[in-house]
Amino acid sequence: MGGSPIEILLALIGIAVPIIAFTWEFVLVGRRRLGYRVQMDTPVTGEIESVFPGVLPQLRPSDDGRSPELKDLSVVLVRIENSGVTTIDPGDYAVPENSRVGLHLQFPQRKVIGMAVTELSDSGLGEFLDLGSGIAVREEAGHTGVIDLPRVQLNRGDHYxxxxxxxxxxxxxxxPAPQIRGRIRGGRLSETASRTGVSRFTVGLIAFLAVVIAVQYAVGRFDTAPSREPLDCAAGKLTVVGSTAFEPVVRQAADSYRKLCSGSEFAFAMEGSDPGLGRLDEEGKNNPGLVAVTDGAKGVGYPSLRARPLATSLFTMIAHKDVGVHDLTLAQIRDLYAGRIANWNQVGGADLPVRLVNRTHGSGTRDTFEHRLLxxxxxxxxxxxxxxxxxxxxPSPTHCDTALTKDMLKAVAETPGAIGYAESADAAKTSGIVPLTIEGHTATRESVxxxxxxxxxxxxxxxxxxxxAETxxxxxxxxxxxxxxxxxxxSATALPCADLPNPALCQPYS
Structure with a gap:
């Protein structure tokens, strides 16, 4: 089957929706449907009586030989019809079994002073509408005139x-417009329109199909147009080593690439920036299947390694949830890690001793922390x-080192009074710690x-x-x-170097 997955999906939708709509409208709901429509609702003015004397009195019902004064009259003609595709039997009206009445034709703000059945599509309908059928005129509370209509059997297309x-x-x-009150078992009662013209259902279905066709056309044009960023797929196996701080981003990107490019395989051995660089230096010569990712530049001792800037990564100071502090100044951070602040109450926090947590020497995150803040x-x-x-x-030891990002987060979360630092996205997902703002500023791309x-x-x-090039x-x-x-x-809150207005920002410690 040709075409993109989106085009195939749109084609399937374009086929399925009309089938479902037809089944719903004409087989399920529309199979048993009783319709009504008001064909005339006309006021009778006094001018008619003056032009044709005696017309109104002829319309008046007798009341012990006396004719009450009639004014503000109107004439209404209502058509009740089987607008579905199957017969409506007397048992299809949702009323008690002993009730002869199936529908109630209501006229709000008007009372009925006369009525008649004027047209039968089949003379056999007369037996359901005679005087003993339950047809009657009454008035409900709220000044609403009512004509009770019997449970008439209507074959397909029948009407009265x-x-x-x-x-x-x-x-x-x-x-107010006349209304019909009632229910049809396994179907519905609805107001119908004249059969001339195109129904709203048909118009809606045509509009939907037109939208599907237009979207298919647009997708086809997009898919066939030359891509500004063609994806180069390559097969093989790639092992990524290095920074644990950036590991979640690289793993997610590898999963995304693998879904787009069959034949690609990825492995990860993230143990820190410096161990990653060391392994690449020892094992990477003539080995295109090994790449190291680091937080910051490589430093000295790796002359053969070639760098490619990826992104600016955001880090944040973190503390145990009970320290009672949410913001630190740069001076306070420096005093904390210099040992000049021994208790959190010295910076407005809880009465807890400060426990310093660092990354081990050689960690790119530690290098960034020391260069940027200390x-x-x-x-x-x-x-x-x-x-x-x-x-x-x-005053026993209040300092420890951790090798990996996950170890840093765990140590700070489990050690009362602890302070440390980590990649901001990882910190935001870890319970038991509080990310700290620095001089009132949060770790965001905009603040960088x-x-x-x-x-x-x-x-x-x-x-x-x-x-x-082909690896x-x-x-x-x-x-x-x-x-x-x-x-x-x-999506990981980092900022691709390619997006920076000033590419120099992606140079080390710019």
Missing amino acids: KILAILQRSVGVGEY TEPQPVYPAATCREVRYTAP LDKTYPFWGVEYAYTNGDLP LATAFLRYLTDQAGKDVIR
Whole structure:
């Protein structure tokens, strides 16, 4: 089958909807349908009586030989018809079994002073409409005249008409439209229109099909037009190593690429920026199936590695949920990590000792943190694990290092008084921690662009030397930087380097 999936879907919809609509309208709901339409609703003015003397008195019912004064009269003709495709039997009227009446023809603000059955499509209908059938005239509370109509059997296309002479009982101006009250089992009672012209159902169906055709045409034009960003698919296997902070974004982009390009396979071994660079340096020569992703530039010692900027990544300071602080100044962050602030009550928080959590040396996230926020080297703290810090009372060790992003988030969430830092999207999804604003500014793409938020870095992809154009690594990196992979980066709150108004921002520590 040719055509794009969208075109195929639209074609199926264009076929299915008319079939469903026809089945619903004419087989399910429309199979048993009782219709009515008001063919005439005309006031009788005093001018008629003056031109043709005696007409109105002839219409008046007798009342013990006396004719009451009649004025504000009207004549209404209503057609009741079987507008469905199957017979309506007396048992199809939704009324108690012992009731002879099936419908109620109502005239709000008018009372009935005379009525007659004026037309039968079949003379056999007369037996359902004689004096013993239950047809009657009455008035309901609220000044509403009513003609009770019997349970008439109507074959397909059958109809009868009711002519009523009415007098206004209350109100002024135009009369409210006549109404029929009742229910049909397994069908419906509805007002019908003249059979001339095209029905609203048909017009709606034609309009729907026209929209489907127009969308198919537009999709076809779009699919056949040259793409501004053609997707280069390549087969093979690619192993990605490096930053744990950017790992969720790379994994999501790889899943998206794999769905579009069959034959592509991805593996991940994310253990931190520096370990990733080390592995790429040792194993990546003449190996186009290995790529490293880092938070920041590679540093010294890797002369053969080639960089490609991917995106600016947002980081945030995080703290344990009970510290009672939601914002820090740059000076307070520096004092905390320099050991000059030992308790959170010194910055307006709870009476809790400060427990510092860092990433290990060689982490790209730690390098970004120290370069962007600190102005002096951190003190050398006694070696301790985060578990030891968690359960040791001050002034014992209050500092620990974590190797991975997930370890940082876990340590801060489980250690009362802890403070650390992490990629902002990961922090937002972790319970037990509080992301901290910096001098009132939140980690957003806009705050990076207007230079009000200081804690961000550049994510790089590294290869060992230049790669052949036909490899999966080349195609995937192009997908991330120039094609639909940019949408994945944006969805993770990062900012693709290609979107920056000033490309220099994507240089290390610009």
